[in-house]
Amino acid sequence: MTNKFPQRSHCPINYALESFGDKWTLLIIRDLMFNDKQSYGDFLASGEKISTNILADRLKRLEELGIVTKGAQAPNRSKVAYSLTQKGRDLLPIMLEITRWSGKYDADTYASRSFLMRLEQDRDKLIAAIRAGW
Amino acid sequence: MTNKFPQRSHCPINYALESFGDKWTLLIIRDLMFNDKQSYGDFLASGEKISTNILADRLKRLEELGIVTKGAQAPNRSKVAYSLTQKGRDLLPIMLEITRWSGKYDADTYASRSFLMRLEQDRDKLIAAIRAGW
DNA sequence: ACATACACTTGCAAAATGCAAGTATCGTGC
DNA sequence: GCACGATACTTGCATTTTGCAAGTGTATGT
Numbered sequence: 541m542t543n544k545f546p547q548r549s550h551c552p553i554n555y556a557l558e559s560f561g562d563k564w565t566l567l568i569i570r571d572l573m574f575n576d577k578q579s580y581g582d583f584l585a586s587g588e589k590i591s592t593n594i595l596a597d598r599l600k601r602l603e604e605l606g607i608v609t610k611g612a613q614a615p616n617r618s619k620v621a622y623s624l625t626q627k628g629r630d631l632l633p634i635m636l637e638i639t640r641w642s643g644k645y646d647a648d649t650y651a652s653r654s655f656l657m658r659l660e661q662d663r664d665k666l667i668a669a670i671r672a673g674w
Numbered sequence: 675m676t677n678k679f680p681q682r683s684h685c686p687i688n689y690a691l692e693s694f695g696d697k698w699t700l701l702i703i704r705d706l707m708f709n710d711k712q713s714y715g716d717f718l719a720s721g722e723k724i725s726t727n728i729l730a731d732r733l734k735r736l737e738e739l740g741i742v743t744k745g746a747q748a749p750n751r752s753k754v755a756y757s758l759t760q761k762g763r764d765l766l767p768i769m770l771e772i773t774r775w776s777g778k779y780d781a782d783t784y785a786s787r788s789f790l791m792r793l794e795q796d797r798d799k800l801i802a803a804i805r806a807g808w
Numbered sequence: 809a810c811a812t813a814c815a816c817t818t819g820c821a822a823a824a825t826g827c828a829a830g831t832a833t834c835g836t837g838c
Numbered sequence: 839g840c841a842c843g844a845t846a847c848t849t850g851c852a853t854t855t856t857g858c859a860a861g862t863g864t865a866t867g868t
Contacts (some may be wrong), residue, residue: 554774642686
């Protein structure tokens, strides 16, 4: 059987690109990681206006890649709750370094001064603190 | 005049995605940062087989974003030499965290054991060492 | 002057995306 | 047990982006 996700190479940068190298996937991961979102409707409501078919496609893909899991949290609730797996949570350092870079170069960044300060001054503690909340 | 690069939001993750959130851009940055490549032909020769029109487009875009500069290094040489600006070099921590993540989850990763070890054990020194070479 | 190398451009087919509308399933109120 | 709203998708089609092959322009080397 041929692989569903053909790979161009096993370069680590390329592996990451083939996992989440598009304009939408990291936004879903951001919402799961930092914004307490977990449902399809939550993701749809994000500021960047992802369209429904793309969202469904990306969620499916993230599940197949083992970055996200889908589960009905409370048993008698119909609402689907997505959450990050360990593989997904391990994206935290990448997300934080991206935030740092954008915080430095986007004059109008939404990232708060205080968060960027913490990131700059004690990245490792910040990571530990976030992980402690998981 | 309307902006050439419309932005969906100033979320730091989104800012990064709009800068390099596609399947090819980071590969060019990788080649500039780690593989001593600097010419159009060098990038074309990379393992992932980027096509010529996409390469030209991305190089132009990276220049416009101030991540890469284009200059004929030696004066009487026709070969164009691209290089990273400070903004581009500041992507190093992101690139390294990506490498770490892929190194952990891609069983067939090209990243060397020893490099991943160094990254795991003393990330900050590794960054400093690479920066010292610039 | 001619060939070659390099850095792109162009044209067209194929794939991915954006948008609007429709469907499926569940839980709740009656 | 049945209508209803809420949630989570799916579908169809127009637009945009990508991939591929071929062509063009400009140096430099001989």
